[in-house]
Amino acid sequence: MLTDAQRDIVKATVPLLETGGEALTTHFYRVMLGEYPQVRPLFNQAHQTAGTQPRALANAVLMYARHIDRLEALGPLASQIVNKHVALQILPEHYPIVGACLLRAIREVLGAEVATDAVIDAWAAAYQQLADILIGAEAAVYDALAAAPGGWRGGRAFTVARKVRESSEITSFHLVRVDGGPVVDFKPGQYIGLKLVVGGQEVRRNYSLSAAPNGASYRISVKREPEGVVSTHLHDQVGEGDVLELFPPAGDFTLDASLRPLVLISGGVGITPTLAMLESALADSQREVVFVHYARNAEVHAFGGVLDDWARQHADRLRVHTVYEQPAPAGPRAPAAIGRPAADQLAAWLPPGRDFDAYFLGPKPFMAFIKRTLQDMGVPPERARYEFFGPAEQLG
Ligand SMILES: Cc1cc2nc3c(=O)[nH]c(=O)nc-3n(C[C@H](O)[C@H](O)[C@H](O)COP(=O)(O)OP(=O)(O)OC[C@H]3O[C@@H](n4cnc5c(N)ncnc54)[C@H](O)[C@@H]3O)c2cc1C
Ligand code: HEM
Structure with a gap:
């Protein structure tokens, strides 16, 4: 239980975290991934190297410390974390490992003079409070997914x-349950988790569902x-008839029910969730839709044929615009x-x-540009939604 005095100590560490939060979380990951091999497969090494995962965690810890009096102020951040955790099957038994490594990193990075026993005790209590919230919220999602028709818990074959083959660099995989049963519905925009063994190492990745829900696949x-562990394995080694282990769908970048016109903007493979959103919107509503897609060139442009078909079939309300960077x-x-x-x-x-309502996804500089452009047009931030194919980052 976090006492008032401990809450004050946590709040007082906010300035330290603002300047040193990332060094702390980078050290934290070094300790955890070095000493706890059982959690290593959960994390994408490329995100550690790029620094995006330590930054995302530092940001969450900072937000938490700032809002410790009003945890509900974490709002969308908590749901984003819960969804990401669910799609990678983070479980209650993982939390004490993260807690122990975080406290050790606080002690080692801040030094004994700053990280006194009182500071460590306060952070231990604060971490436990946050862990309990996340574990509870994740349990509710796991239970709901297991109880839903076609749903399951953990991995399923x-x-x-x-x-x-959709383009020179994008390939689709249509997946059905090995036992032929139905699959749980998802919201357009959500993603699944994949667990694989590549080169003897277990790895996990998320992939957006790129077609509307149909109950069967x-x-x-x-x-x-280039050099991607899982994507090259899927392209080169996985074929029709092979079996993959999936975690059930999650994600909070989802198409809201609305009568307003829908704007979907994507760059490159960022097209995947917007395709599921488009297909669902065409089937379930009469909304006007503008679909704008940016690709490097014609060779890497995926799904052009189906978008042409839909534009013809729904000529009264769908406009598709494609831009190639190179002629x-x-x-x-x-x-x-x-x-x-x-x-x-x-x-x-x-x-x-x-x-x-706008939804957009693509490389980070592209998203920063779209965000700024929509803002300049006067689109309110809550109607201009986006997500990252990796840990969330600041967009300008
Ligand atoms: C919510 C979500 C949805 C997603 N949806 C999709 C989707 O629909 N389609 C899709 O294709 N992807 C999607 N992704 C991305 C996907 O999860 C993988 O990150 C992607 O396939 C790359 O994984 P990989 O194992 O092939 O590459 P990784 O091995 O993770 O490497 C990624 C890149 O980093 C480089 N790299 C790796 N390690 C290092 C290192 N140590 N130093 C320097 N560089 C390094 C690699 O060369 C490679 O270019 C999504 C991600 C998320 C989080
Ligand atoms: C209070 C504790 C925790 C907090 C505040 C936290 C916070 C976060 C945040 C902010 C992200 C990034 C979300 C996004 O933007 O996509 C994230 C992702 C992740 N978390 Fe946690 N987390 C906690 C506990 C854990 C635990 C216990 C584990 C398992 C050991 C874990 C494993 C992961 C993994 C694997 C990812 C995705 C990493 C990636 O994409 O490379 N987290 N978490």
Whole structure:
């Protein structure tokens, strides 16, 4: 139980965390991944190297320390963490490991003079309070997923029913349960977790579901990353008939029910959740939809054919605009524009009243540009939603 005095101590450490939070979490990961091999497979090594995961954790710890009087102020951050944890199957028994490593990192980075026993005790109590909140919220999601029709708990075996090349670098995998049973519904925009063994090492990754829910199968669409452990394994080693282990769908970047026009903007493989959103919106509503997609060139442009079909079938309410950064090589369809994303172009394509719901995803600089452009158009932040294919970062 966190006492008032401990709460004050935690709040007093906010300035220290503001300047040293990332050094602390970087040290924390070094200790944890070095000394606790059982949690290593849960973490993506590339995110450690890039520093995005230590930054995301430092940001969460800082937000928590700032808002310790009003935990509800964590709002969307808590739900984002819970969803990410659920899709990677983080379990209650993992929390004491993180707690022990965090306290050790506080002690070692801040030094004995600052990290006194009272500070460590306060942080131990504060960590436990946050851990209890997350464990409780995660248990509720795990229980709901297990109880839902077609749902399950933990990993479940799926067969690759079809493997489809969508472009020179994106390939889709259509997945059905090995036992042929139904699959739990998901909200368009959500993702699954994959657990694999590659080169003798267990690894976990998230992939957005790229087709609307249908009760019987899931589709993921994976971009081959240069030297990427899981994506190259999926592209090169996994074929039709092979079995993959899936964790059930999670994620809070989901299409809200609304009558407003819908704007979906994507760069590269960021198209995947927006495809599921588009397919669902076309099936379930009469909303006007503007779908803008940026690809490097025609060769890497995925899903052009199905988008052409949908644009023809729903000509009264769907507009698709594709932009290629490079004019060559030529492809089967002419893009609406060639070059870098431009604000005036978007301004001309998006619904003129600006009273719409926007969802966007792509590389970080691309998302920063879209966020700024929508802001300049007067779109309120709560109607301009995005997520990262990795730990959440600050966007400008
Ligand atoms: C919510 C969510 C949804 C996602 N949806 C999709 C999706 O729909 N489609 C999709 O394709 N991806 C998606 N991703 C990304 C996906 O989870 C993987 O991160 C992606 O496939 C790369 O994984 P990998 O194992 O192939 O590459 P990794 O091995 O993780 O490497 C990624 C990149 O980092 C580089 N790298 C790795 N280790 C190091 C190192 N030590 N030093 C320097 N560089 C290094 C690699 O060369 C590679 O280019 C999603 C991610 C999230 C979080
Ligand atoms: C109070 C405790 C914890 C906090 C505050 C916390 C916070 C976070 C945050 C902020 C993220 C990034 C979310 C995102 O933006 O996508 C994250 C992701 C993650 N967390 Fe936690 N977490 C906690 C406990 C744990 C535990 C106990 C484990 C397991 C050992 C764990 C494993 C992970 C993993 C594997 C990811 C994804 C990492 C990646 O993408 O590389 N977390 N967590």
